Amino acid sequence: MVNLSQLLHDFWLEYWPHIALILSLVISIPTAIHAAMNKKEVRAAIGWVGIILLSPFAGSILYIIAGVNRVRQTQISELRDKQIKEYINYDTPVVTNLRQQFDEHLEALQTLGNQISYFQLRSGNHIQLLQGGDEAYPAMLDAIHQAEHSIALQSYIFDNDRIGQQFVEALVKAKQRGVSVRVLIDAIGVRYSHPPVHRLLRKHGITCALFMSIPLLPLSFFKRPYANLRSHRKILIVDGRIAFTGGMNIREGFCSEFTNNNPAKDTHFSFQGPVVLQLMSTFAHDWEFTTNETLNYDFWCACTWDTPLPQVPARCVRSGPDRFLASTHSMLQGAFAVAQRHIRIQSPYFLPDQVLMGALNTAARRGVRVDIVIPKKNNLQLVSRAMLAQINEVIEAGCHVWMATGSFNHSKLITIDGQWSYVGSSNLDPRSLRLNFELDVEIYCRDIAQQIEQAIDEEIYSAEALSLEKLAQIPFKQRLINRIIWLASPYL
Structure with a gap:
């Protein structure tokens, strides 16, 4: 009687190089074609095709995990590409003539921005530069303490440290006053401290979500491998009237109080005026993408401002691996x-x-x-x-x-x-x-x-x-x- 397992074993020993070659071609050729057809930069295309062909199995897996922009290639793009509403106050019209205040060549930048950004350049904004955590955090916390109806907070890193706990405490008190609070933290950035702060926020009943949450199971990871696509945005909007954005995460390392007067440096900005609506629009879009909850603009955005002088033209520019790429x-x-x-x-x-x-x-x-x-x-x-x-x-x-x-x-x-x-x-x-x-x-x-x-x-x-x-x-x-x-x- 013929031993089937022995026949298969012998067949494998004799023909495994041919089987491996066929499998490598079946896997690597379609993957390389995908890279060549979808990468917009020639260097990136050449690099990925080379990696895939030189190492068919490992290269193909690496490309599937890190090389495919799923925000553009899957159904996620349908969510990211929804039309975004800019809540407009017609008392602050679009800037049409910069020459009255600025050099002529800056008009070309305004024209460029009109083509690139969904938002229009609008005047009537009051902007304040805030140096480091010693200036930015007290201003942000003070705005939260004075919130009357809404707080939207988004950050890449929100550490569960001494300054982070001050923010949590302020948000909890705001919620107890009846303020609606939404907190959006990047799923990778939240892991910079342990235990992560979103657990503390949820413990106190704060509505909190993680942007591009990464499942832990390997099979789930292959379904949603977004580890390479992060939200690096930092936004705080209070009552739709005052907003903060810039480069600063929420970390005690930027505070003199917690670093023996040797903090890391950063720069943040506070905004009042129509640009606040653009910041709120950006947050609302990211929040809906993450949670499927649509924020009511009539509630989350102000219709009028008591904006102090001076007032200047400004606009938001979003970028990311969606339709705002580059x-x-x-x-x-x-x-x-x-x-x-x-x-x-x-x-x-x-x-x-x-x-x-x-x-x-x-x-x-x-x-x-x-x-x-x-x-x-x-x-x-x-x-x-x-x-x-x-x-x-x-x-x-x-x-x-x-x-x-x-x-x-x-x-x-x-x-x-x-x-x-x-x-x-x-x-x-x-x-x-x-x-x-x-x-x-x-x-x-x-x-x-x-x-x-x-x-x-x-x-x-x-x-x-x-x-x-x-x-x-x-x-x-x-x-x-x-x-x-x-x-x-x-x-x-």
Whole structure:
């Protein structure tokens, strides 16, 4: 009698290389075709196709997990792409003529923004710059304490530490007063502290949700592998009248009180005026995407404001791996192209792609002064090494690069010609520009630009200039390691 198991065993021993080859072709060829047809950047397409073909099984699995933008490719896109309502107050009309207050070339930026952002540039906004947690957190907590009917809070990181517990306490008291509260935290960012703060919020009855929650089971993970697509937005809106946004998460490391007067630095902004409605629209869209709850705009947004002077034009710019992909990338490319005198950039993670580096380099060669401030000591060492691997390209073109000393600065700030500012959550790295959901605000105001420039110039005053000579002094082994890390920069 023929032993079937023995026959199968013998067949496998003799033909397993052929079986493996056929399986690798069946798996890798469709996957490589998908990468070639869907990746918009030629370098990304070549890289993924190469990985898939050289390592058919591991490469294909890696592409399925990290390479496919499911926010655009699955039914999630139907939720993300719903028409978003901008709650409009017609007492603050769309800005139509910037020449009365600003240089003529800034009109091109307004035109660009009209094409990129769903929101219109509107005047009537009062904006205040808040330096660090010592200024931002008290202002935010005070607004929460004074809330009368609604609080919407969104953050990438919301730590369950001493400052985080102050926010929880303030939110609980607001809820007890009858205020409607919604809290949205990124599902990865919430894990930066333990136990995570959303458990404490829910314990006290605060309505809280996690953006792109990641299932723990492996099979579930393959159904919803969103670990690479995070909400990096930071928004607080109180009573639809006052809002806060910028680069600051909720962490005690930004407070002098909890760091022996040596906090990390960051910059946040408070807003009053029509831009608050744009921030609320952004939050409401993310909240509905996460929870399927539609927030009533008549309740969550104010119709009138008692906005103090001065009042300036501003608008929100959303970006993310949905239909707003590359919004910030396009805005910055245009801003660098129209700059005539001075570009100032402060970024903790400066890893622009070749297009943005080309725009900066071209500006420098046109005679525009370009100052770029990065931290000397970074909280992400891999990113710091990758930055050093490519920073020579902007220095060679004539840009001035400064390594800020002292406490780590997490600020994301850009000014053009002392009149236009771009602030918010976006870093100048591939993750912010293509993978994260980000929120920024463009501001047309000489006074705000001057305040930002002063903050950047203060960093430059005590910073170390980075030159090609200093880069050449880095040992070859370290430069090689930096370059290898730089190869993975799209996923750092």
